[in-house]
Amino acid sequence: VNMPNLMSHLKKVAEQKPQATYYNVDMIKYQVSAEGIQSTPLNLAVSWRGDATNTDLRIDYKYNIEAMAAPMPLYNIHFLVPVDGGKAKLQAMIPPATWNPEQQTIQWKISSLSHRSENGGVGALLGRFQMTEGPCKPTQLAVQFTSEGSTLSGCDIQLVGTGYRLSLVKKRFAAGQFEYQL
Structure with missing residues (x-):
């Protein structure tokens, strides 16, 4: 850390926000690129089954405790799947999801997931669609958390x-958007 540059930055922040009692400074940001299912905190398996009129979508997910240095919950998990096969009509979904008929997308949201969640963080998302131009073509699944x-x-x-200290170190990671080719 270049301490003179850090002090200069902190002085500028203090001038801009004199009422603040403390200031957050990003010290390090980096991107991790690792291959293999063992390196992802959320493992997924997706299957599409259908005929000319109906399509079933199943997304199996599993919280992966081994992917993190210290196991912490995943929050605000969003699964977004475009449905391609002409106009689709949603027939059923488990658990409840949001269907957007104009964009032909289905979105599931899970508030948090960890090894302490129900079934140890393992579950499935199910959707059944009635298609006008089936069968449905498998599409990419986007996941954020x-x-x-x-x-x-x-x-x-x-x-x-000496003379300096870190009062708070936050560790955080975010999936901007994982896309799984189906």
């Missing part, structure tokens, strides 16, 4: 030296 208190890499930070 966040987690706080851990990292995927195990990277940690500490400030060594």
Whole structure:
């Protein structure tokens, strides 16, 4: 850490927000790229089955405790799937989801998921569609989520030296958008 630059930055922030009692400074941001199912905090398996008039979509998910340096819950998990096969009419979904008939997309939201969740963080999302131009063509599934208190890499930070200290170190990772080719 270049301490003179950090102090200069903190002085500017203090001038802009004199009423604040503390200031957050991003010290390090990095991107992790790892291959294999063992490196992802949310494992997925997707299947499409159908005929000319009906299509069933199934998304199996599993919280992966081994992917994180310290297991923490995943929050605000959004699954978004475009349905391609002419105009589709949603017949059923488990658990409840949001169907957008104009964009022909279905979206499931799970508020949090961890190894302490029901069934150990393992579950399934199911949708059944009636198609006008079936069978449905498999499409990409987009998934987003966040987690706080851990990292995927195990990277940690500490400030060594006298005169300065870190009062708070936040660890957070977010999936901007995982896309799974089906």
